[in-house]
Amino acid sequence: MDFDRLQTFLRVVQYGSFQQVAAREYRSQRAVSKQMTQLEHELQVTLFQRGHNRISLTPQGRLFWASAQDIVNNYTAALTELREFDAPTKRLLRVGYFSAFEQPLLLRALYALKKRWSDSQFVVRQGSNEHLTQQVLDGSLDLTLSISYGRPAVAAATKLQATSIYHNQMVMGVSRLNPLSKLAQIPQQALTTLPILYYSPESSTFLLESFLASAPFIQDYEQIRRVTSAEQMHLLVSLNQAVAFYPAGLISAKHDEQVAYLPIEGDNLQDYDIVALTQPGQQPPLLKALMQQFSQTKL
Structure with missing residues (x-):
């Protein structure tokens, strides 16, 4: 796959316009549009819905967007690693x-x-x-x-x-806006209806399976959702839109004014x-x- 096409694709998504990308890169709009058409032909899917003055991603385009970011990031990281080692060590x-x-x-x-x-x-x-x-x-x-x-x-x-x-216990982060945060432990029953988040930078079933194995009282798998950054997870928990799994000992819990970190009541499966x-x-x-x-x- 042509790396320049991937980079152009990400820029088009960022700016939402072939014309803006062309102007920033001193290329013709036709050249940018041709690159994206070639990419669609290579993938055999339609990535963009083309309007008169604006383009948007199709569902397939949104799926490919995440993959394209990973590919470009991994390639760039690999180049950085190679260039760091100018002399053998x-x-x-x-x-x-x-x-x-x-x-x-x-x-x-x-x-x-x-x-x-x-x-x-x-x-x-x-x-x-x-x-x-x-x-x-x-x-x-x-x-x-x-x-x-x-x-x-x-x-x-x-x-x-x-x-x-390292050994410790997994805890649940609960917003201090939530009455549950006043408890010493969070009841298992309270977790059966709340959205529960976990953080993983890449799409992975490993952590999801781990959390489900440690919480057999959760029956609805859709209740547990992945977020792609620890910052996003903490923001959603702080605003009382979800609770989340956190590793005790690896978080700064003492001075957190927005989130309380509670062990799960009557549960002995939370050691990690x-x-x-x-x-x-x-x-x-x-x-x-x-x-x-x-x-x-x-x-």
Whole structure:
């Protein structure tokens, strides 16, 4: 697929006009329109509804929009990674994490290694558990963080080693505008009718299955919805439009004036572990040092 076409597609969606994109890029409107027609022919779908002065995305176009953003972002990230390493180094570590909540664990450990070995270089990727696990399996990542919650982080048949680096309890975030926030624990029955959110940067069934396994009292799968950013999730919870799963210990709960974080009443399935997934066997020195650093890092 032509990368320039994808970038043009994203700009057309952003500005809602072939003419505006053409003017900004000093091209003809016809050239921009031709690129989009070629992209539609390549995909064999109609991406745009073309009006007299305005265009809009079709349902297929909206679906492809998210995929196109991922493709362009991943390609750009890969180029950035390649250009960062102008000189060979023996101290290179490639690591992944699946949500913003695990970022402090990873940051503190990597920062300590960088202080110890200033010539160390890190490739850091964020993605879904499925993608990151596969990248450790195929050797393109040395380690990724995952979560064991309601179900193991990886299936028993998967040839990866899972080492717990952090243990705590999952809690529910409830707006302080909601009377439930005054309780010491949130009743299970109260969760059967509320929209429940979880955060994942990529489309993934892993976290959804984990949350369902940990909350068998929830019968309506449509009740649990994914949001693509932690900020969006927190905004919706703060405004009392939903409740959400949060990992205790990995959030700044003490001074949150909008959201209360409550354990689920009478439930013993809410313990979680952040685990480091690695290939079994001999590990390079920098990876061993990172695992040791995880064991010493305190939040």
